[in-house]
Amino acid sequence: MSGVENTRKTPRQPRAKHSVDVVLEAAAxxxxxxxxxxxNTNAVAERAGVSIGTLYRYFPDKASILRALAQRETEAHRSAVMAVLDGGSPGVARDRAIIRAFVQAFAGRTKARRIAVSAMLAHADHGELAARFTAVEHGMHDAEGRPLTKVQAFVLGRAVQGAMRAAVLEGADFLESQEFEDELVRLGRAYLGYSVGKRGG
Structure with a gap:
């Protein structure tokens, strides 16, 4: 099943989109x-203030709600990363801003994040998920200004992504810590050949 196959009916009208947003926020x-x-679906509908019929119009079961929630947050993260790549991180190094966007995803709801991401990954097309972030790897250069090869970009990207994903799925209590952010930055910079003696830059 595709990682984006989350809803029974795709909302198109503003009112419908609002209903879906309300349900997903209640789920989180x-x-x-x-x-x-x-x-469960009844508890989500009650918290969202919608009828169970309205909920089932868009989500056939609770698993589809979890996948849609994870997809929404993944897309929000991707948008934040693209904004950084377009120059939207004043005062913060680009690599750090990209990592920070991931760390701060799901608005600090770490328990909801772990459950939703686990549900999404159980049915996801991992190639499709990775393709959403190819822009991050494209055009990367090492400390000498040399462009990374496809293999180098893959290894670096998956090393950082793997650590971040493991922290989410394992419920690491340091997921949102400054130390975790710093170490992910150090990992990337060390691979690229930059000096990593100083933390926090």
Missing amino acids: QLLEATGEAGF
Whole structure:
């Protein structure tokens, strides 16, 4: 199943999109508050203030809600990364800004994030997911100004992504810490051949 096949009916009208957004926000709140134990379609509908019929119009089951929630946050993260690549990180190094966008995803809802991402990855097309972030790897250069080869860009990208994903899925208590951000930055810069003696830059 495709990682983007999340809803029964694709919302097109503003009102419909609003209903979906309300349901997904309620789902995130419920997951963060109760975990998987209290997560079901009836509880989501009640928290969202919509009828169960309205919820089922867009989401056939609770798994589809989880996947849609993860997709929404993944797209928000991708948009934040693209903004950085377009020059939208004043005062912050580009590599750090990209990593920070990931660390700060899901608005700090780490429990909801772990559950939703796990659900998405169980059914995702991983090639499709990776393709959303190819712009980050494209045009990367090492400390000597040499463009990275396709293999080098793959290794660096998956090394950083792997550490970040593991922190999410394992529920690491340091996911949002400055130290974790610093170490991811150091990892990337060391691979590219930059000096990594100083943290926090």
